[in-house]
Each structure stands twice: as structure tokens, then as C-alpha cells.
Amino acid sequence: MAQSVLTIDLGAICANWRALAAMNAGETAAVVKANAYGLGAGKVAKALADQGARTFFVAQAEEGVIVREALGTGPTICVFGGHMDGDAPLLRDANLVPMINSIDQMLRHVEALPGHPFGIQLDSGMNRLGMEPAEWAALRDIALSQKPVLVMSHLACADEPGHGMNEFQLQTFRQMTDGIDAPRSLAATGGTLLGPDYHFDMTRPGIGLYGGLPFVDARPVVSLSIPVIQVRDVNPGESVGYGNSWVARVPGKIATISAGYADGIIRAMGPKAHVWAGETRCKIVGRISMDLIGVDVGPVKEMPDTVELLGRHQSVDTLAEAAGTIGYEILTSLGSRYARRYIST
Ligand SMILES: *Cc1c(COP(=O)(O)O)cnc(C)c1O
Numbered sequence: 001m002a003q004s005v006l007t008i009d010l011g012a013i014c015a016n017w018r019a020l021a022a023m024n025a026g027e028t029a030a031v032v033k034a035n036a037y038g039l040g041a042g043k044v045a046k047a048l049a050d051q052g053a054r055t056f057f058v059a060q061a062e063e064g065v066i067v068r069e070a071l072g073t074g075p076t077i078c079v080f081g082g083h084m085d086g087d088a089p090l091l092r093d094a095n096l097v098p099m100i101n102s103i104d105q106m107l108r109h110v111e112a113l114p115g116h117p118f119g120i121q122l123d124s125g126m127n128r129l130g131m132e133p134a135e136w137a138a139l140r141d142i143a144l145s146q147k148p149v150l151v152m153s154h155l156a157c158a159d160e161p162g163h164g165m166n167e168f169q170l171q172t173f174r175q176m177t178d179g180i181d182a183p184r185s186l187a188a189t190g191g192t193l194l195g196p197d198y199h200f201d202m203t204r205p206g207i208g209l210y211g212g213l214p215f216v217d218a219r220p221v222v223s224l225s226i227p228v229i230q231v232r233d234v235n236p237g238e239s240v241g242y243g244n245s246w247v248a249r250v251p252g253k254i255a256t257i258s259a260g261y262a263d264g265i266i267r268a269m270g271p272k273a274h275v276w277a278g279e280t281r282c283k284i285v286g287r288i289s290m291d292l293i294g295v296d297v298g299p300v301k302e303m304p305d306t307v308e309l310l311g312r313h314q315s316v317d318t319l320a321e322a323a324g325t326i327g328y329e330i331l332t333s334l335g336s337r338y339a340r341r342y343i344s345t
Helices: 010-021 034-035 041-051 061-071 087-093 103-112 133-145 164-177 191-195 268-274 317-321 326-331
Strands: 005-009 056-057 076-079 096-100 119-123 221-236 252-255 273-276 280-285 295-296 307-308 338-343
Touching: 005 010, 005 191, 010 041, 010 338, 034 041, 034 326, 041 061, 056 061, 061 076, 061 087, 061 307, 087 096, 096 103, 096 273, 103 133, 103 221, 133 164, 268 280, 268 317, 273 295, 307 317
Parallel strands: 005 338, 056 076, 076 096, 096 119
Antiparallel strands: 005 221, 221 252, 221 307, 252 295, 273 280, 273 307, 280 295
């Protein structure tokens, strides 16, 4: 079998959620947008609901419908994108709570679904989603009279604890919301780690649940094991892969492994990335192809049947660094061709 196996440890996700929940006194929600960062929104949400998570966040109403199917009635599912044109039947039938981002969305919501729960998203400086201070000032009294279930905002630089933007956004959020009755939320994973000033009534971690930075103490969640299809000897002067970009200088041994950029293994990481053959770190050589990657296994004594790209030896963030990106992108790029195995340790 040449199919790679992606193992997802739901027990580790739950442990990470509990660890983040223990850091704050309020409610800890779970962000499961983008199919739970590529790991399977239904399975992840179900496992976390069994741990006691009561509120889930997705980006779009369509994602919320999938999470609702997995969770059944009970948990609250919130939609960051708010109430978009055409969303009303989804929001109603799956009982989703849109985070209203503008006066236009507010009007659409009260018109299409009067009495249906909603939250408010405020822009405290990131300029991405939510109402700006002036817009909020105009709508605030009417919106609050309709009892939003949550008033939230999002931090732009929470993964840099020393960044002045954090304090600026905290003050802006406070100015916009101090004294209101509705529950408030500002922190995702990074904000949770910034400390109690940032916690308010609810935190909304995503990446920390899935084992990524900035939650340094997270338990690893994913491992990816890739079959070795073939091992060959190369002589000095012989090249490997498309474009002859890598040429052997000494006699060596090359393993061809069964995964490539079609599986989310970003082609640009090739020159800097490694895989692990047992306890030996092996360099990726030559260009990453669509379905195949060459690996220098010269130093490997006993060649295993599979190599590890993610797992005990290598985190999503280590791999992200090789690709010049972040762990979030590595996770959400994980391919659909993998056999997905769910475990709970
Ligand atoms: C994605 C997202 C989160 C979760 O962020 P992490 O950094 O993954 O913890 C929380 N809130 C909003 C608005 C988001 O877009």
C-alpha cells in the first residue's frame, strides 16, 4: 500500500483544550473552522463536546451545518463570517449563531430571522472583520437591546507577547464594551497565553488545541507516516528528481517516498525539510514532485517501511519553518489522499 497515514490523536486535542481551559476562569470554546484546521471538524467537535466544550466557532455557515450534524442539539455553534446573503435557512435549520460584523448584516439578520440568536464582532484594530468604533456607537443601544449572546473581537499580534498592539486592542475593546451585560471574548490561543486581562468571559482557542505554536506546551496531535516505495544507490555525479536540482557528491542511497505536493507537502520546503527514518533525520533531496519525494537515506542503518514527516520527532511548526510558513498552513494543507486514523491516547 502506497497510501500515507495521517494519525490524529483526539486525546491530545482534548488534553490541550483542558490545559488551555485551566488557564482561564471563564468559558473555553473551541475553534473548529476549516474542518478543524484540516483534522476533521465532526470528530474533533464531538470529542471536545464530550470533554465539556459548549461553544464552537466556524468561519462559514456551511461549516456550521457539518458541526451541527456531528454534535446534535445542545452546543452553541457560532459563525465568524456573520450573516451573509443566503445564510438564513442554514442559520435557522442548524441553529447557528452568526457573529454580526456590520450594520448591513444586522439589518439582514433581524429582517430574515427575527428573534434568532446572534453575537457581535467588533474591530478593535485588526481591520479584518467586525464593526469599527463609530459603526458600533451608532448600533450599540439597539443591538444590545436584542441581547447578543456574545460580543467579541480578535487580536492581530497575540503571538508576540511584547507587541504594543495587544495593549492597544485591549484598551479599544474595553472602551467599546465596558459596562455592557453581554458576555465578552477577545482571546484566541495567543490571547489566552497573554494572561487574565485578555480572557474576559470566554476564550476561543484554535491552533493550541491542534498542537501548534504559540502554545509551546501543547501535546503533539498529528503524525504522518509515508511509505517508502523504492530505495536506490546513487553514484557521485548522479542527480535526483525534476530539474536535476540535487546531485550526489559521494556514493549514496536515496529512498523514494509516496507523498508530494498534491498531499499538502509544500514544494517550496524541499531544500530545507527533513523526514525521520526511525531515529535518523534524513534530508529531502531534489524537488518535491506531485506524488513522490526523494530522501537521502545514506545514514540509515536499517531501512524502515515508512518514514515520518510529522510526529514525535518533527512538529508542524518545525515543518512550517522549512516552508517559510506557519503551523496553521501546514495543518490546513494536509491532503485528502491520506488514510486518516483517529486515536485517543
Ligand atoms: C481562527 C480564529 C480564532 C482561533 O485562533 P487561533 O490562533 O487558532 O487560536 C479565534 N478567533 C477568530 C476570530 C479567528 O478567526
